[in-house]
Amino acid sequence: MHGAQLLLLVVGSIAVTAAARRWDLPAPLLLVVVGLAISFLPGADDYQLDPHILLGVVLPPLLYSASLDSSYLNFKAVADPIIQLGVVLVVITAFAVGLLAHLLMPELPWEVALLLGAVVAPPDAVAAVAIGRKLGLPRGAMTVLTGESLVNDASALTLYKVALAGIAGASTGLFAQLSTFVIAVVVGVAVGLAIGVVAHFARTHLDDTVLESVLGLVVPFACYLVAEELYGSGVLAVVAAGLYLGHNSPKAGYATRLQEQSVWTTVDVLLESLVFGLIGLELPFVLKGISDFTVVPTVLALLGAVIVVRIVFVFGRNILLRLVRRRRRRPSWKISAVLSWTGMRGVVTLAAAAGIPEDTPGWAYIQFAAFVITVGTLLLQGISLPWLIRALKIQQPEDSGQEQRARKAAAKAAKAMLSELMPAEIPVEQRKAFGQRMHQMMQMRDRMIEQDPSQEGAITRVRREMLAKQREVLVAERAAGRLDDDVMRKVMRELDLEEAMLAGTWRSRL
Numbered sequence: 184m185h186g187a188q189l190l191l192l193v194v195g196s197i198a199v200t201a202a203a204r205r206w207d208l209p210a211p212l213l214l215v216v217v218g219l220a221i222s223f224l225p226g227a228d229d230y231q232l233d234p235h236i237l238l239g240v241v242l243p244p245l246l247y248s249a250s251l252d253s254s255y256l257n258f259k260a261v262a263d264p265i266i267q268l269g270v271v272l273v274v275i276t277a278f279a280v281g282l283l284a285h286l287l288m289p290e291l292p293w294e295v296a297l298l299l300g301a302v303v304a305p306p307d308a309v310a311a312v313a314i315g316r317k318l319g320l321p322r323g324a325m326t327v328l329t330g331e332s333l334v335n336d337a338s339a340l341t342l343y344k345v346a347l348a349g350i351a352g353a354s355t356g357l358f359a360q361l362s363t364f365v366i367a368v369v370v371g372v373a374v375g376l377a378i379g380v381v382a383h384f385a386r387t388h389l390d391d392t393v394l395e396s397v398l399g400l401v402v403p404f405a406c407y408l409v410a411e412e413l414y415g416s417g418v419l420a421v422v423a424a425g426l427y428l429g430h431n432s433p434k435a436g437y438a439t440r441l442q443e444q445s446v447w448t449t450v451d452v453l454l455e456s457l458v459f460g461l462i463g464l465e466l467p468f469v470l471k472g473i474s475d476f477t478v479v480p481t482v483l484a485l486l487g488a489v490i491v492v493r494i495v496f497v498f499g500r501n502i503l504l505r506l507v508r509r510r511r512r513r514p515s516w517k518i519s520a521v522l523s524w525t526g527m528r529g530v531v532t533l534a535a536a537a538g539i540p541e542d543t544p545g546w547a548y549i550q551f552a553a554f555v556i557t558v559g560t561l562l563l564q565g566i567s568l569p570w571l572i573r574a575l576k577i578q579q580p581e582d583s584g585q586e587q588r589a590r591k592a593a594a595k596a597a598k599a600m601l602s603e604l605m606p607a608e609i610p611v612e613q614r615k616a617f618g619q620r621m622h623q624m625m626q627m628r629d630r631m632i633e634q635d636p637s638q639e640g641a642i643t644r645v646r647r648e649m650l651a652k653q654r655e656v657l658v659a660e661r662a663a664g665r666l667d668d669d670v671m672r673k674v675m676r677e678l679d680l681e682e683a684m685l686a687g688t689w690r691s692r693l
Contacts, residue, residue, distance in 0.1 A: 192464075196456035209314055211459040211529075212565045215558060218463015231468045232461055234538030237530055238340075239407060241454050243421050245530075246336070247403035248447040249312075249329060250425020251432070257326045258426065264327050264500075268522070269334030272496050277304040277342055279492050280485055284552075287481045291545045298346035299549050302536050303489055303556045305339035307332065307529025314568050315521075319578045324518050328525060336531050337418040341367045343535050350543060363414075370415025375406050375423025382424070383431050392438045396446050402428070441683075458530050462557065465533065469554040472547030482552045486559045490526060497523035517575040524571055527564050528557040650682050 199217050203210035258265065281300030285293050312328055320328075341364050348363075382402050386395040403421045410420035432440055497519050536553035539546060657674060660666035 192460060193453075193457060196460040197453070199460065200452060200456040207317075209565060209569075211313070211455065212561060214456060214459035215463045215561055218460045219466055219558070220463075222464050222466040230461065230464050232465055232533050232537045234534045237458070237534035238417075238538070239404075241458055242336070242530060242534070243403035243407040243417070244400075244447075244450050245454055246333060246418060246421045247406075247425045248451050250333060250422050251429040251443070251447065253329050253333065253426060253429060254326065255426045255430040257322065258330050261323060261327050261330065265330035265334060267500060268327065268331040268497075270338045272493065273304045273335050273338045274342065275496060276489065276492050277301045277339070280304070280488055283488050284481070284485060287484060288478075288545075288548075291548070292350075294346060294349045295543060295545050295549070298343065298350060298539065298543075299485075299545075299552060301339055301343040301346050302539075302549065302553050303485070303528060303532055304342070305335040305528070305531050306493075306526045306560075307531060311525035311527060311565075311568065314565070315525075315572070320521065320572065321518065321577070324521060324577075327522065333422045334419075337368070337371065337416040337422070338364075339531065340418060340535065341416060347539070366414060367416040368419060370413050371410045371417065371419030372423045374410040374413060374415055375420035375425075376427055378402060378406050378409070378420070379424035379427035383428055383434070386435055386439060390436070392436070392442050395435070395439045396442050399428075399443055399446065400450075462529070462533060462561075465554060469551050473551050478548060478551070482555045483559075485552055486556050489528070489556055489560065490564070493526040494523040517577050520575060521568070521572060521577060524564055524568055527560045528553075529561065532557050647682065650678050653678055 195217075196214060199214050200210045202208075203213040277297065277300035279300070280303055281293070281297035284299050285291055285296035288296075291299075312325065312332070315325055315328060344367075345363055379402075382398060385398055389395050389398070402424055406420035406424045407417035411417040432443075498516075501516070501519050532553050536550050539549060543549070654675060657666065657671050657678075661668060661671045
């Protein structure tokens with residue numbers, strides 16, 4: 184793909200994403216549909232996804248960003264379902280799909296069939312998480328979905344490497360394969376934590392938000408490359424570093440957190456738009472390698488198997504939990520229904536398929552099956568998932584008062600520190616007046632916490648209009664030659680930061 188084509192692809196993907204956000208549609212699904220439509224146009228080029236770019240350039244920042252936003256404590260609280268879905272289900276899916284492919288196409292060697300199973304085993308939760316967050320899925324379900332997406336890539340790619348080694352004749356038995364898996368996990372996590380510790384130390388001592396942001400951009404690539412060089416899992420290294428840094432982010436400066444969030448939100452939108460657009464454009468390349476379309480029913484059967492295996496596993500797990508843990512809280516069948524329908528495939532599946540050597544038996548068939556399963560699950564499950572969530576009437580339960588308790592605890596601590604923070608050189612009368620004023624502001628804030636903020640929208644709208652008027656005055660003063668441009672920019676930035684605060688609750692700004 185030439186530079187002009189790449190630029191056109193980036194601009195087009197961003198435009199489609201903007202339209203999806205405007206119309207409140209899942210951007211990944213719309214990008215795939217538009218990409219498929221463009222691939223049918225006369226003169227459309229055959230494009231093959233580069234596995235090295237996807238796995239080494241695109242995947243690390245996406246995983247790192249998701250890890251930063253994830254809660255280590257929440258992750259730990261639901262570790263059982265995350266490991267079961269992210270590891271056990273991936274292995275079961277790989278063997279089930281491999282066995283079915285081998286039975287339907289006996290000419291396909293078992294090692295190659297297992298390789299196909301490993302390729303299509305890991306779900307991509309980007310679309311599912313976006314839909315779930317928009318429709319208000321409970322935090323527990325969102326944590327499981329996000330955690331699964333962070334773990335399953337590592338287990339699938341490790342199984343994928345083992346299958347490739349078996350085809351190449353480098354496999355030495357089950358023990359060696361298990362050893363490879365364990366080494367990949369241990370080394371990957373160790374590398375990620377080591378780099379995370381170093382990065383955290385650096386960002387708490389740099390005192391420079393720009394350099395701290397640059398460091399954050401380097402971390403996921405460093406984790407992935409170092410871990411892969413040491414025969415570890417680059418995916419797990421990125422996830423471990425992201426979870427560690429995200430957990431310790433309160434120890435960093437506020438400016439670092441604000442800028443980091445903006446940077447990674449931008450990177451996510453750009454990379455996701457580009458990747459899902461490329462998925463649709465790959466259709467001509469995939470079809471080019473298929474001369475006999477009698478394999479279509481077989482591929483559709485594999486697509487059905489991928490979906491059914493996840494449904495059976497999720498509900499089968501619930502039955503086992505009911506039998507083993509009679510006195511413990513049972514998983515909600517509604518949440519299980521949603522989790523069982525969030526098995527959309529994506530970037531990792533297509534990247535793994537593209538990385539298979541072309542001299543591998545059944546190579547074209549694997550490419551076609553991976554593409555059909557990826558696009559099929561994205562469109563079938565992705566389009567129907569919002570309907571399922573609405574039909575089951577699943578919503579995030581009302582806040583149990585944690586927010587109010589947190590605010591009160593913080594206000595109480597601030598009041599206790601007020602007398603200690605007052606400078607001794609300030610006269611007693613001024614210190615007393617200042618203290619009374621601070622107490623009054625905090626008391627007013629506490630009273631507003633206990634009230635229903637029904638007027639929040641009106642107050643926010645008024646303040647935005649006031650800020651807009653202030654900006655107009657600044658621009659007019661500069662145009663009249665009474666205000667230096669640098670000074671105007673400085674004051675404008677202060678107004679911008681104040682408006683950025685309006686995204687939060689108005690009570691916190693008093």
